[in-house]
Amino acid sequence: MVTIKLFGSLRLKTGCKGLEVSLSDVRDVKGACQLLADETGRSVKEFRNCVFMINGKPGRLSSALRDGDELVLLAAAGGG
């Protein structure tokens, strides 16, 4: 299983906090973005323009996912 978590304003816009999916459904970050787009009905571009963190480390669109991974999608943030 792969855990996908969504943060930032995209989470509020889509109402989707994240997904638990099987590895056969998402082999890489790109696939995870497509899956999120399908689930939420929004453009895949919005998800591809997020910052990706895999198990707490920076990831890329082409990064492969492995069983047990946690993929986090973040938007840029500022303020304080």
Next chain:
Amino acid sequence: MATKYGGYMGKVMMIDLTTGQTSEYPWSDEERRLFIGGKIMAAKILGDNLKSDTQPLSEENMLVITTGPFTGSGAPSSSRFNVSTLSPQTGILTSSNCGGNFGYYLKKAGLDALIIKGRSPEPVWLEICNDNFTLHDASDIWGMHTGRVQEVLEDKLRGQSGRAPKNGKIVIGPAGENLVRYASIVSNERLAGRGGTGAVMGWKNLKAVTVSGNRQIKLHNPEKVREINKSWVKYLKKHPLTGDQLPRLGTAGLVSTMQMRGQLSTKNYNYGQYEDYEKVSGETLAEDFNIVNKGCLTCPIKCARTVNVNGKAVKGPELETLGLLGGGILNNDMQAILDWNYELDELGMDTISAASTLAFAMEANEKGLWDNGLEFGEGDNAKISQIWNDIAYRRGIGDELANGSRWCSEKYGGKEFAIHSKGMELAAYEPRRTVGLGLGYAVSNRGGCHLNGGYMVLVEGLSLAVNQQTPHAKPDFTMVFQDLMEGVSACGQCLFTTYAFFPPPVISHPNSWYTKAFCKAVPFIGPVLRGMNMFPQIVCFNIPIIFNQSAMLHHITGMPVTFGSFMRMGERGYTLERHINTRFGVTRRSDTLPSRLTDVPQDPADDKTRVPLERMKNVYYHARGWSRDGIPTPHTLKKLGLDKLASYKVTQEEFRKRGAADGDN
């Protein structure tokens, strides 16, 4: 003293609470041009009046409340006012910026600034209506919480006519009355939170100030101001930070990003990640607790949250409060944070310093240094609420916590984990994973402040992914961001507008080649920034769309302003504050962080995860034109036009003497 410049009312008034007398404070157009307003103007006034032996809680100390030329002009996010004084928390200058509407009404009363000195023999509150200053007995409102006292004052202003004039108010709560060193001044629900300005007001026996008036604010070129304003608001509303993230999530939206970047202070800065972060994140706040977004007067960003506390809609917590009262003390109860945030506002004290001092006490207890009964992950929310009250009324252990973490660590030990700089506690960003901000915290003029420190974390992980651990170019960027924010603050505008300085595509496309190239290039462009700083006349134009402040300042005031001269103005202010602080003993040795952050890697397997402070300080001082001891050199003072001010003139002998005192650094 009338002025030829637009955006100013042309009058600064001073009231001496000892005698009750008012007088006009001389403030010339030359001073307006050099020191603009806000915190820079206040620094000049304090610098002219404070001596090196002036004590924060003394009749000689002044509360200087300033506006800027943008205040009341209609420019976006420009209702700010500034409070500066000699801080009882740090012993050096402090400045605290506040939203709400007090600044606007101060200008409507015809004032650019209000100076309060002396000490009233009895508790009083001050009513200002245009040129009329009236001191009222405050014995019936002394002791009231900050919300209640504002309601009562509104009733008092309503008087027999039954209709109060539109007005702004500043008040203190029990914390200010009882001289808690980090007591705040409150205006509506906003706070001039940091540095203990509330304690200075409390010591002066001044419970509140109300201000109203009907003066007109004249602008140099109102048509051009309207034109820029229109496009500026449009730009801010479209920008991914000021038009999307901040309105939707507020500053609380940073929690999850900070967690991912290892920047979320956890267990008194032992760690940079908190396992229960989601429960105290901005997303949870927005989804489950936020009622409605709010904003200050003329603000299109509307970053404030409104939440429910005991059936009442009140202001929600900011990122710093969520971070420090969440992961900072291992608390995952969001409702508890909302309750505490409200209680701290009502008592009138800084949530950052209160939370960080509490975290210090918990760790000191855990380590056996201080048997105080406070534990991380306490779970007893009522007990923490009681602690806030004990601090505000200086009862029991609260009497010691009221002095802040520096004081407590000097008494009980544990200096290495008392998370402050110059006596002011750090915000919630863990600097071992944002080393540029680590430098900023240390050199900040008011102590451990992220904003006065340059807010490098914005590019070190929050908005952009510049290498968090490299020290390269960080001192240069820190200086540029500090100067930029110093200038914006002096104008009377909210610093959040500066986040739109980065063009939207760079922020909204983090995986694009240009954003990645920019992030990779940052560590190598320090010399370019240094060159720009040495020769700001190169940037002899304004930068439309992304940085409207300099053009706006020109059209509001009529002063000739370019981006280069705007940055020089910020630099002048920053160095002026530093120069004054040296009078109170600030040198290189004061620009410190606790050794936990400089000597102990956050990740034991990665030695780079600590702040290489001394190395960055050398570059920073050089870039600023300060000596290796952190003292502005005579050459730098001359460059900035500060050498003409007699009261600041530093002789070569004095300069050497100050340096010699720090010779071993």
